[in-house]
Amino acid sequence: MSDDDGSPRILLVHESAKDRAARDKLAEAKRGLTAKVHDVRALLSSSDGKVSDDNTRNTLHGDIDRVATLDSKSLPDYEDGVNALQRDMDAVRHSIDQKVADQKEAERKEAERKEAERKEVERNNAEHQHDGQTNSGTPAPDQNPPQPPAQDQNVFYASCAAVRAAGKAPIRVGEPGYDHRLDRDGDGVGCE
Known part of the structure; x- marks a missing residue:
């Protein structure tokens, strides 16, 4: 565009406060999503072998790939991405807690099994000692073979x-x- 005299015309476009606020919110949402993706990747690498259900990690991995490449002008798209990653992170953390609880339960059951086994051995030993005596409490006859x-x-x-x-x-x-x-x-x- 040029003026009547041929000199270029400079158009100044003023951004409205409303447009500026929307642009700032969108930029903040992008930064929030980027930070969440960073946190999710850290959780994903630290949870390897520590979950009771690997599907939670697979879902998290898939959502990272989907959300990390998000390029939208819509604020709700970024909010939905952050919320989806948070749900996935919560599921992975719950799965980690479940595995810890399962391991503690298995250890408790193993301790109970060993205690029951120890008591069985003690009971058998007591029965064998008791078998060496008659019901009246007097020693049983000598068990040596006859000469x-x-x-x-x-x-x-x-x-x-x-x-x-x-x-x-x-x-x-x-x-x-x-x-x-x-x-x-x-x-x-x-x-x-």
């Missing part, structure tokens, strides 16, 4: 022929006259 009766020292066989002649063949361990010399194979039965 073979003592050999009659007055009976002696010089050989298996003598055992056979006495009508005692075969002669077994514990019977009068048994001697290991008469038991060649050591099975407890002599003069077979």
Whole structure:
């Protein structure tokens, strides 16, 4: 545009206070969204392996990609983006808390299991000690295996022929006259 004399005309456009306020709000919303995206990325990297449900992290990741590239002239678009990221962050934090609670519950159950196991061992030990006594509280009879009766020292066989002649063949361990010399194979039965 030029004046009648050919010199360029300078048009001054005055921005209204209302337009300036709207532009400032939009710029503030963009900065707020950028800050929220930064916080969300930090949470996303710090929550790896710490959530009970990985879908919360996947949703957060998808919303970061969608919101970080937002280029709009509409203030509600930025507000909606911040709100969506905040919901996602809350879900991830809840999932982190849930995993911690689940781990504590698992530890509590494991401690209870070990305590029950320890009590079972104590009860079994007490029962075994109790089994060693009769109901009257007196000790039970000796649990040692019975010993073979003592050999009659007055009976002696010089050989298996003598055992056979006495009508005692075969002669077994514990019977009068048994001697290991008469038991060649050591099975407890002599003069077979």
